[in-house]
Amino acid sequence: MKNNRLTCGAVYKARQPFYKGKMKDDPRLADIIYPGTEGHVVLLGFPYDEGVGRNGGRLGARQGPQAMRAWLRRYGTVYNPEFGVELSRLRIADAGDVAVGLPLEQAHAALTAKVAEILEKGGLPFVVGGGNDQSWPNMQALLDAYENRPVGALNVDAHLDVRPLIDGQAHSGSPFRLMLEDARFSGEHFIEFATQGSQAAKEHVEYVRHRHGHIHWLSEIYMNDDALGWFNAALGRVSWDCDAVFVSFDLDSVRMADCPGVSCPSVMGLRGSEALEIARIAGLNRKVKLFDLSEYNPLIEEERTGRLAASMFYHFCLGVASRKEV
Template sequence: MKDDPRLADIIYPGTDGNVVLLGFPYDEGVARNGGRTGARSGPEKMRAWLRRFGTVFNPELGIDLSPLRITDAGDIDPGLPLEQAHAALTAKVKGILQAGGTPFVAGGGNDQSWPNAQALLDTHESCRVGAINVDAHLDVRPLIEGKAHSGSPFRLLLEDARFSGELFVEFATQGSQAAKEHVEYVRHRDGHIHWLSEIYMNEDALGWFSSALGRVAWDCDAVFVSFDLDSVRMADAPGVSAPSVMGLRGSEALEIARIAGQNPKVQLFDLSEYNPEIEEERTGRLAASMFYYFCLGVASRKEA
């Protein structure tokens, strides 16, 4: 309706937006890691839930999205072998970054986070890059027969000579999902782990995330925020490969997306593991809402 425009009404095809939606419809990396497949349909179903969702002017927050150019770059070709798809994703994200856009990459499996991070490192070769992984898991497992998978993206990032582990944060990690060896690996690489239990002990998930992002952003030139939907409790996000009764609340996930979008040093955001074959609507609405809230954050950015 003309008097009630929604987010989908102002999304245009292309790669020239201030925010650029890009799909990575792959879950082979999940299968390699022994997880349940189905996330390959995530980008398609997320876009379906975007239709008629999210007012262009949000009167509660006083944020107007209409000055923001939001575009949809489509999907990485779903017919490629996974390693070629990763290379294509890096190239696409790098092109968006170099054009001045902020990519929001919707997966697909969490293996997408390594090629996304590569694009940011390639774009800022002489700068310091930071990363925050919002995830129930650490995702620092070794490669399987030399191949990347959904459990390995941040091991690959931490082993990249261009990246400093002191600028890496694992956020909302669950002790029941993190092997002792992997915890030691992250700490050996100087990474930081914020456990879900300590976040909730202080009942301030958003304050903790804001502080973590602020510390990373202070010390670097560009930040990558990766959000795995299995960090959200299954009451709010049942449609993931590895749902958990514990986790962040859906409302916290939305605000984390907005806080990330609001920070001008956040130049890349990815969302992983939406699996419509397990559950479509509740998790799909959350994924679409996170894109909306990220855009609200970008629209309210101030200069760094």
Template structure:
């Protein structure tokens, strides 16, 4: 540790003791089942290597905001990598539920986007009302394949889950969806689940996505709903984020992604966040630095809210 330049790697401890707990989901079998480019199973460990020098912990841009004064960050390790995908999903759901019950904020790094259903399911088990926000170029409501889940199916599973329909204030939001990437059959499936669902198309939000994202968060806060932000990084333009399973020629900018993560962190009703589809076998450094910066901005946003509540 350099005392004049402290980074996240200097303050993260390896256990579940943090207010925010990092969990890795090292699986891309769901991507393979969905005919995507495999390699995201290496995402969590590549993320950790780059996270060591991410920071700084004291950010002068936010009036010398010192993360250490308001938050403890820990690394709870990976889900066991030797399981079947179905077993891994079950272990992930149990792990996330345990953390939520302890009042922790799980931040899950994948791995394929199939992780998002077990994450959402864990929150459903512990919340009266939830908002699930899928930041993604794709809708991810494809049918199962041979009765098996995959990286394109997590939110169909959510929308077919009877628990989700038990509270009329529950919401599922598709954010930054790209019409060129979304089958009309899947769009109509989302529409058929209205009013529980809503699509914010990329073309409609691209000039100022943060304003639209804030409006969703505000609505959830007014409903007193717990929020799960699921961030598939293939929603980010591939010139900034090339190392993903399905890169986007157009999409959110790196700055917009960080702004969204910062604002998500600011809301105390955001109880869970995940990042999916970082694929270091395709491109490790540039994408990995951005993904760690998204995590950093989430932490920074939460620390700012806690500081502002005190002062």
């Protein structure tokens, strides 16, 4: 991978941000987001949910990127006095969406190419879906970028997402099977986090373990009510052994009281506050080179889930801005 690292304080080429703020004394995150693929953090949308339909889920997540951006427009102070973090030290960009209307396999290829472009320019992609099938094309770009170097993955999800293909086609339940079967990836560098036993078939559990992956069940995470401690340890384990880490976050890992707008909501799950802190912790870790957020379905519920998704992007940026080197 070429070293195209961006430096803090560099002058950004674009003259105007995407969203023009109205309160000069209270600038928000959206006021410093610029169009393009060059930035320390680059937002990218994948407005497809055909993979969810293939897996028998409820459609609507294709509208997730657009709805999430709407909630970003006036959210999150540029300087956060609670954490003492100044986001204006980052260049934050919005690369738009993968073009709509493509057959899903072509959309996956287009997504891989766009993520690869962002990585090549030294950016850290934050990809918003859309269905969780996006995670495999996202991971392909990272594996390509770090060829012959160890890459890890941490999937925060109520489900394992290692189902077999359906008639040879990928779907929202298959991304991590495809990853585990890629010769470039070692299952020892994979952790399933906050998995729920009621959502994981015995055969799929055995598959992950056969491939040397690790499963952290929601029940054991909450045994000592320490989800953030568990996540810190899991991320530390993967990042210790790898040069790059992909964190995938399926919003259905959050309990429906805080996050009802997903294809498969659950009464159990992580708390909304924990989801925000997980995003910040991931952003803080310098080995994390890619983050994706899946399954926001505004047709089921828009506001609570949309605010959570926008807040996760904000907290991820707080983490990245807190790195010693950006």
